[in-house]
C-alpha cells in the first residue's frame with residue numbers, strides 16, 4: 001500500500017517545492033496528488049496554456065522519488081470560461097443559478113462544458129500522458145459533492161427528454177409506466193415533459209426516479225468522456241475517481257466499472273457529526289469517528305471496481321466543514337491508515353500537505369501547519385509507514401458475508417420515504433454494523449454482482465427485485481436475510497400486481513397487506529427487542545420464526561431465506577445474524593463494543609475506537625501478536641498472525 005498526500009504547488013511559492021518534496025519522501029510518502037483544481041493556472045485565458053510551472057512542479061516531485069497522481073481540473077471551471085458561457089452553470093431545484101466562487105458549479109448536461117472539459121482533458125493528457133512521473137490519473141474531483149449531481153437547467157431538461165425518448169420509445173408507453181392517468185398528467189409528446197421540480201405538491205415518483213437515473217447516467221457519461229481521452233494517451237496508467245463518503249446521487253457501481261481502481265475521501269469525524277448518529281454517539285465518537293464509517297466505505301468501494309481501491313483523501317486533523325470540528329484522538333490517523341490496509345487498500349493519501357492560511361479551507365488541518373512546521377499527523381504517519389513495512393506481504397482481505405447495496409434503492413426511498421425517518425443508507429449501515437459487531441468480514445456489493453462464493457447474504461432492502469438478483473437468490477446456498485420494502489415496487493415505480501414482495505413470493509409464500517411508518521417513540525415490542533420506524537402486516541400460511549408480543553410476525557423463514565417485516569433494532573438483528581452465522585458455519589467473535597475486527601490473509605486486525613484501553617487477550621489466543629499489545633490503548637491497533 002502506498003502512502004501519499006494531496007498537494008497544491010500552485011498555492012505555494014516555487015522556492016518551497018523542493019523542500020516540500022524532500023520532506024514528503026522523508027516521511028515515507030511515495031505518492032502525491034496534484035492538479036485537480038488548477039484550471040485557471042494551467043489556462044489563465046482561453047487557449048493560452050501555461051505549462052512551464054506544472055512541468056517544473058512535476059519534475060521536482062518526481063526527482064524526490066514521488067509518483068504523481070494527476071487530477072483533471074474540471075471541478076473548477078475558471079471565471080473567464082463561465083463568463084463566456086453562462087450555460088455551463090448548474091441550476092438548483094428552484095432554478096437558481098449555482099454561481100461562480102466556490103467549486104463544482106457546472107451542469108453535467110451542458111454541451112458547452114462537455115466540449116470545454118474535453119478540450120482541457122485532451123490538452124493535459126497530450127502533455128503528460130507518457131510522462132514517467134505520472135502513476136495515476138484522477139478524473140475531476142468528488143462528483144456529486146455539494147449536491148451537484150442534479151441540475152434543473154434548460155439543457156438538463158432537453159437531455160432528459162432525449163433520455164426518456166430512448167428509454168420509452170413512445171410517449172404512450174411512458175404514460176402507462178408512470179401512471180399518468182392519475183391527476184391528468186398524461187403527455188402527448190416527449191417534448192412536453194419538464195423536470196420534476198417546481199410542482200405544486202410532490203411530483204410523480206416514477207418521473208422523479210427516471211430523473212435520478214438520467215442524472216446518474218449524465219455523471220457516468222461525463223466521466224467516460226474523460227476516461228476515453230486519458231486512455232488514448234496513457235493506455236497503461238491507472239485511472240481513478242475520488243468519491244465522497246455518503247454521497248449516493250449517482251451509481252458508484254456503474255462509475256467504478258469504468259475505473260482501474262475506485263478511491264474515496266475519508267473524513268470520519270466530519271461524517272459522524274453530519275449524519276444520523278445519536279447525540280450520545282456523536283459525543284462518544286467525536287474524536288474517533290463512528291467505528292463503522294471508514295470500514296463501511298472501504299468495503300463499499302472495494303466492491304465498486306473489481307477489488308482495487310484506495311483512500312485518496314484521509315482526514316489528518318480537524319476539518320472545517322462539519323457543524324463542529326474536533327481534533328482526532330492521538331493515534332487515529334495511524335489507526336485509519338492501518339484499517340484501510342486491513343481492508344485491502346492500495347493507497348492512503350492524506351488531505352492535505354500544508355494547511356492553507358487563505359481562502360475557504362484555512363481552518364482545515366494538514367500534515368504541516370501554515371508556517372511549515374509538522375502538525376501532529378506527521379509522527380503518526382511515520383509510525384504507520386513503519387508498521388506497513390512490518391505487514392508487507394499480507395494476503396487478501398477475507399470476506400464471508402455479502403451485503404447488497406443499491407443506489408437505485410436509495411433514490412426510490414428518498415423519493416417516497418413514506419415515513420420521514422426511513423433512511424435507506426442508515427438501514428444498510430445498521431445491518432453492516434450488526435454484522436461487524438459479530439466480527440464478520442463483509443463485502444458490500446451491487447445487486448447484480450456474482451455472489452455464489454459467499455457463505456451468507458444480506459439484503460437490507462431492495463424495492464425492485466430484478467431478474468439478476470432473483471436468479472442469485474434462487475441459486476444461493478447459504479442463509480439469506482432480506483429486509484423490509486424488498487420487492488415492493490416494479491421498475492416503473494408501481495406496486496407489483498400481486499402485492500409486495502412481488503417476485504420474492506416465488507421463494508417465500510407471503511404477502512404484505514399493509515405497511516405503516518412509525519414516528520420516534522411509537523414502538524412495537526417483542527421479546528427483548530423493539531421495532532421502530534416501519535412495520536409490515538404480513539399474510540402468510542406459515543408461522544413466523546419471530547413474532548411481536550401482540551402475535552404479529554416480524555421475521556419469516558422459508559428454507560434458507562429470512563424476511564424482516566420491519567426496521568429492526570440492534571437486539572433483533574443480533575439474534576437473527578447469530579442464527580444465520582450458525583447455519584452458515586461461520587465463527588462469530590464476541591468483541592468489546594468499541595473494537596472492530598478485520599481479517600486479511602492470515603492476519604487479524606483489531607482496532608480500538610474507544611477512549612479506554614481494551615483487553616483482547618481472549619481473542620488473541622492462538623495467534624502471535626505482530627503489532628501492538630493485547631491491551632489495546634485508545635485509538636490503538638493490535639495485529640495477530642495466525
Ligand code: GAL
Pocket residue numbers: 141142145244265267313319320321351361364
Ligand atoms: C473534500 C475535497 C477536498 C477538500 C476536502 C476538505 O471533499 O475533495 O478538495 O475540500 O474535502 O475536507
